[in-house]
Amino acid sequence: MHDGNHAGAPLNPGLVFEMVQAHQKSAALKAAIELDIFRAVGEGPGDVASIARHASASERGTRILCDFLVINGVLAKEDGHYRHTPSSAAFLDPASPACMASIAQFMSDPALRPVYDNLAEVVRSGRTVLPGAGTVEPENPIWVQFAEKMAPMMGPMAGPLGAVVLNGHTGPMRVLDIAAGHGLFGIEIAKQNPEAHVTGLDWAPVLRVALDNARKAGVQERYDMLPGSAFEVDFGGPYDAVLLTNFLHHFDKPTCVALLKKVHAALKPGGRAATLEFVPNEDRVSPPAPASFSMTMLATTAAGDAYTLSELTAMYTEAGFGSITGHPIPMSPHTIVMGRA
């Protein structure tokens, strides 16, 4: 039996109870971040009283919340004192450079609440109940939030993506970063290759976040901005490489193919297109993280999906690409898919 299947699993009524109550986990993590619990645990002695003081919170609430975090693997408890686990120290303590607490703020956006409260209606209609095109509605301010809040999750993917795209390539090159967001992927190319010139494409308010990050990385003189919609703006070019990160999953296949054709036309012969995607196995139910991402696309878009490697390969092929390869990124739910013009 393959991953993600449970036909032979033992009888477990707890599974239903656990799933019904799963929403408490998201609420507890969000509350803990708001109350700065992970900083308190990292800095202080770890007893309930001192954490409660740091959080300006009750001891009853603090104790129950911290116990709940321990049960869920994002704190540890020793002799009645709370400590970080390796994962909470790295990814939830604001003192850590890898802290991802801001992604919880982005992903628990109250604007998305009605979608999940009415998920049966979403399943009936087959598309988001958000207005228009959902999260990909033009100029949706959610993408400024994405650019600002999701960088800690995407940052660790930039190094592997840069390495796959460059593949030892040195010397002058032009790179287009479509739906640049925080800009970290294009910026990484500019850092790895000091002769690379990067053009970031996104809504203008989003590009301000990318430019700010380019400045911090000291590559702003090789960073241009192309504000607008990827479907409407003239890409210019020709480019040596085009990045298309966390973008295709928002759209149906014909829309993806049309965009990939536009990308193909903007590339030099032999140029590279690299997408960063949640790519489930062909069974669509494993591994859990990329396979589950389809639910987010159902809930928030009109026709998006987490596409399998065979689906992405078919799209790339239809758009004229060859040499199509998948590169899963270790320790992440993401896969880089590369094609050559």
Next chain:
Amino acid sequence: MHDGNHAGAPLNPGLVFEMVQAHQKSAALKAAIELDIFRAVGEGPGDVASIARHASASERGTRILCDFLVINGVLAKEDGHYRHTPSSAAFLDPASPACMASIAQFMSDPALRPVYDNLAEVVRSGRTVLPGAGTVEPENPIWVQFAEKMAPMMGPMAGPLGAVVLNGHTGPMRVLDIAAGHGLFGIEIAKQNPEAHVTGLDWAPVLRVALDNARKAGVQERYDMLPGSAFEVDFGGPYDAVLLTNFLHHFDKPTCVALLKKVHAALKPGGRAATLEFVPNEDRVSPPAPASFSMTMLATTAAGDAYTLSELTAMYTEAGFGSITGHPIPMSPHTIVMGRA
């Protein structure tokens, strides 16, 4: 290292992502129940098109929802067709007598949504943000819902509870079932001992559900009703046994002790008091299901908790009980705690 601790766990950024998205699991299960997906899978050929037809839903939405249910262990997928797992067949298919789908309706009561949306405020104040005493506010209609919807989860506990309380006791006996709810626990005693006479105590509208269940079990002639608050009504008696199921966790320790004293006074010498509770280990973070229940009590009550066996033993002792024993119920998050007057 004990259960529920993770100090030595490997570095895993996915843990944060998974926790942030956990709310999708509750929303997906609720949607699947509303759309009657589990009946469709049990009755039909299991392909997306036929499930979608049964649910009057889109194929895109149905496919993504069913895949999500597979990922979470409450469906299986074979050759592109959806099948029941043993657990979904038993506990989620409405055709199964053990179907627990109604508990999802009870536990996802929209009235509780603001509590979890404002969990940081709950932790700050140390008590529910629901009005008054929260779910234990007098005459809260939630308990009629509990009596109607939670019976499928509580039913399997009735047999073990009856066996522990009776312990071979035959002949005439009087039993008081405090916070009777669906009445299944007292009714089970009446079924196991044909000379037992049961008095159910709860709010009057709740007792109508219990009486209905007593009728169905054919024991209504040995079933009396005592409507009102357990803290205010005269218990009468003396009784051979008092049941106190899923009740103490709503209150602080002094309130529990006062109630146990009142129970003690209503028992014959040597009579039994049996509570059914979520009882975590002394570390309060294991096993996951009973330990997590503290979060529900934080969110929905002013001062309730999931008490450990040593805490419950201390309460029983202070109220005058002896011979206090704990009896975990297999395959459930519950433990029976017995004391003798």
